[in-house]
Amino acid sequence: MNEATKAGAAATDDPHELNPAERLHLSQALRVAEAIVFASAQPVSEQQIAARIGSAIPVATVMAELRAAYALRGVNLVRVGDGWAFRTAPDLAFMMTRDTVQQRKLSRAALEVLAIIAYHQPVTRAEIEDVRGVETSKGTLDLLLETEWVRMRGRRRTPGRPVTYGTTDAFLDHFGLEELRDLPGMEELKGAGLLAARMPANFSVPLPPADPDALTEDEDALTDIDLEELGLLTPRVTEE
Numbered sequence: 001m002n003e004a005t006k007a008g009a010a011a012t013d014d015p016h017e018l019n020p021a022e023r024l025h026l027s028q029a030l031r032v033a034e035a036i037v038f039a040s041a042q043p044v045s046e047q048q049i050a051a052r053i054g055s056a057i058p059v060a061t062v063m064a065e066l067r068a069a070y071a072l073r074g075v076n077l078v079r080v081g082d083g084w085a086f087r088t089a090p091d092l093a094f095m096m097t098r099d100t101v102q103q104r105k106l107s108r109a110a111l112e113v114l115a116i117i118a119y120h121q122p123v124t125r126a127e128i129e130d131v132r133g134v135e136t137s138k139g140t141l142d143l144l145l146e147t148e149w150v151r152m153r154g155r156r157r158t159p160g161r162p163v164t165y166g167t168t169d170a171f172l173d174h175f176g177l178e179e180l181r182d183l184p185g186m187e188e189l190k191g192a193g194l195l196a197a198r199m200p201a202n203f204s205v206p207l208p209p210a211d212p213d214a215l216t217e218d219e220d221a222l223t224d225i226d227l228e229e230l231g232l233l234t235p236r237v238t239e240e
Helices: 003-012 020-039 046-053 059-069 090-096 108-120 125-132 138-147 169-174 186-191 224-229
Strands: 075-080 083-088 150-156 163-167 219-221
Touching: 020 046, 020 059, 020 083, 046 059, 046 083, 059 075, 075 169, 083 090, 108 125, 108 138, 108 163, 125 163, 138 150
Parallel strands: none
Antiparallel strands: 075 083, 150 163, 150 219
């Protein structure tokens, strides 16, 4: 039995059968949730879906049922971070490849920085340089911010209050990950040839945070003043 079939079976084998009224509520909730996700260009959060379908049926039940319904179709319902989106089934993705030239490819330096941010987040520019062993240009970080795979999270509570960086849901979506814990582990990285077969005994792949949106104890949230300073918010003009 493949993963899609197991997913469908798991969601439909409900020991507590719904009564006719509950089944009607679920049917309507499924239609509403399907329409919301289909109409959105970005992954839709469960909070947004819950606000539209009401509280008669738990949102988790609705999405599990809808996911099972699309498990064996050409389009699958997938989780992206804390949201949901429709995506081409993985086994058919090769048929959807467009014959277009990618205008900008990430350099080796940018890929290294992206990997460090993904595994070490929240991380500052100085911490990135410490891992890489070389200086990281502002242009590399700017490029990653432009791709919207990386975001400024906050400021570290250390002298100079350096900016901390982390990944976004767009990063998860692009690389087909439901959450950061789905990032490849050491054995997978070795199998892909991205790590040497023999590594130092004390080497380990960092574990990404369980909740990438939660600030750590040594992080402060970005304020409007910070955003103005970083060029992310237009400075307010005070009237004389």
